[in-house]
Amino acid sequence: MPEPVSFQAPKGTFDVLAPESGAYERLIAVFATVVERAGYGLVVSPMFEDFAVFQRVGETTDVVRKEMYDFYDKGDPPRHLALRPEGTASVVRAFVEHRPPLPFKAWYAAPSFRYEAPQAGRFRQHHQLGIEALGTEDPDLDVEVIGLLAAFYAEVGLRRVTCRINSLGDDECRPAYRAELTAFLEARADQLCDEHRTRIRENPLRVLDCKRPECLAATADAPRQIDRLCGPCAAAYARVKEGLRATGVTFSEDPRLVRGLDYYTRTTFEFAAEALASAQNAVGGGGRYGGLAESLGGPPTPGIGFGCGMERVLLACGAEGVELAWSVGVEAFVVDTAGGAAARDLTRELRAAGIRADRAWDGRSFKAQFRAADRSGARLALVVGPDEAERRVVAVKPLRGGGGQSEVARDGVIDHVRELLGR
Numbered sequence: 001m002p003e004p005v006s007f008q009a010p011k012g013t014f015d016v017l018a019p020e021s022g023a024y025e026r027l028i029a030v031f032a033t034v035v036e037r038a039g040y041g042l043v044v045s046p047m048f049e050d051f052a053v054f055q056r057v058g059e060t061t062d063v064v065r066k067e068m069y070d071f072y073d074k075g076d077p078p079r080h081l082a083l084r085p086e087g088t089a090s091v092v093r094a095f096v097e098h099r100p101p102l103p104f105k106a107w108y109a110a111p112s113f114r115y116e117a118p119q120a121g122r123f124r125q126h127h128q129l130g131i132e133a134l135g136t137e138d139p140d141l142d143v144e145v146i147g148l149l150a151a152f153y154a155e156v157g158l159r160r161v162t163c164r165i166n167s168l169g170d171d172e173c174r175p176a177y178r179a180e181l182t183a184f185l186e187a188r189a190d191q192l193c194d195e196h197r198t199r200i201r202e203n204p205l206r207v208l209d210c211k212r213p214e215c216l217a218a219t220a221d222a223p224r225q226i227d228r229l230c231g232p233c234a235a236a237y238a239r240v241k242e243g244l245r246a247t248g249v250t251f252s253e254d255p256r257l258v259r260g261l262d263y264y265t266r267t268t269f270e271f272a273a274e275a276l277a278s279a280q281n282a283v284g285g286g287g288r289y290g291g292l293a294e295s296l297g298g299p300p301t302p303g304i305g306f307g308c309g310m311e312r313v314l315l316a317c318g319a320e321g322v323e324l325a326w327s328v329g330v331e332a333f334v335v336d337t338a339g340g341a342a343a344r345d346l347t348r349e350l351r352a353a354g355i356r357a358d359r360a361w362d363g364r365s366f367k368a369q370f371r372a373a374d375r376s377g378a379r380l381a382l383v384v385g386p387d388e389a390e391r392r393v394v395a396v397k398p399l400r401g402g403g404g405q406s407e408v409a410r411d412g413v414i415d416h417v418r419e420l421l422g423r
């Protein structure tokens with residue numbers, strides 16, 4: 001029996017058509033403006049990489065163990081590849097391959113793929129806006145990176161977004177903390193949830209992230225990494241907090257904030273949208289990573305960055321009532337019942353003058369063309385019937401936004417439209 005064919009977007013994915021897709025355009029444009037102002041340059045990298053590249057982001061994490069879209073290609077021998085589940089590994093791999101000068105400051109807008117159980121705000125293909133900055137441990141860079149994400153939300157118009165920060169220490173102080181936490185958890189293993197009871201040794205920090213009441217109760221007085229930072233980590237963390245205060249970024253400290261990927265050291269942070277249900281309210285997050293470049297074959301190079309889920313930001317905008325101005329849609333629509341030459345030539349001239357313009361096709365009736373003009377959302381209909389064509393004029397009819405109908409010479413119509421549109 002052949003499998004039933006589904007001609008629908010795969011489960012957990014979706015299409016975005018205009019005008020809703022205008023919100024995506026707008027988010028990317030706002031993001032680019034904010035981060036390019038701070039010297040970040042766009043990186044475009046492949047949507048798939050060698051499986052091993054992504055393995056480096058965390059062999060004990062769900063993202064790598066359970067959610068990776070991996071496959072073998074048609075090579076001989078076949079290569080083991082995976083669709084990008086997140087942006088950091090790709091950017092660091094590209095850095096190691098090309099060795100641009102340091103600091104290397106990159107931004108991306110990238111579809112990311114995770115085989116998760118789809119639900120509101122959680123998809124199998126989502127889109128991340130992100131930055132990565134490589135080449136320095138200076139904690140003031142942490143302040144810049146966190147501040148840029150806060151600036152992006154503010155620029156988009158979101159008001160109810162909160163920032164939590166933590167420090168996860170480094171190779172110097174984390175091993176001892178990890179051992180202490182492991183011993184603490186093992187002594188209370190019977191009080192933990194089923195999932196985490198068996199995963200203590202593999203990744204004890206993840207237990208702190210568990211939201212189940214039994215885990216929360218059992219770990220209420222668990223040792224905290226921030227109380228056990230080594231000198232340099234403690235100094236860096238203090239400087240980050242001082243910098244966030246000095247630059248006006250509101251934050252709270254959350255010693256339980258551990259993130260879902262393995263590469264983090266020192267500063268980690270997450271932004272939550274209060275208007276969204278807590279399971280999917282993380283609108284962005286990131287942190288520092290120490291060993292990622294080295295594990296991908298490069299020189300030891302510290303880095304920091306964040307990823308911000310566009311769909312979550314759009315959901316938060318909806319929940320907060322933030323209207324993202326659509327930039328799509330035409331401004332002028334040419335209605336031509338005089339043979340089509342005006343529609344053909346005038347739309348081209350309008351577009352050349354920077355005016356978004358469209359027209360109808362197939363020599364439709366005046367009524368049908370006018371309906372199309374109205375549906376297009378254009379502010380102006382430019383009408384050329386046989387009479388106007390004969391007299392070399394264009395009738396300009398406002399479709400929305402008020403104003404009366406006027407008639408202008410064909411030669412002056414572009415200037416007239418410009419004026420009406422306030423250009």
Ligand code: HAM
Pocket residue numbers: 085086087088089114116121122123124125126127128130131132259260261282283284285286287288304305306307308309310311312
């Ligand atoms: P992440 O926290 O796994 O971090 O993802 C970043 C953001 O992507 C999340 O805060 C969320 O907004 C969005 N997101 C993640 N998974 C989904 C999903 N299934 N559906 C919808 N949105 C989702 C990272 O990916 C790191 N690479 C961030 C980073 C950059 N750290 C350092 N540099």
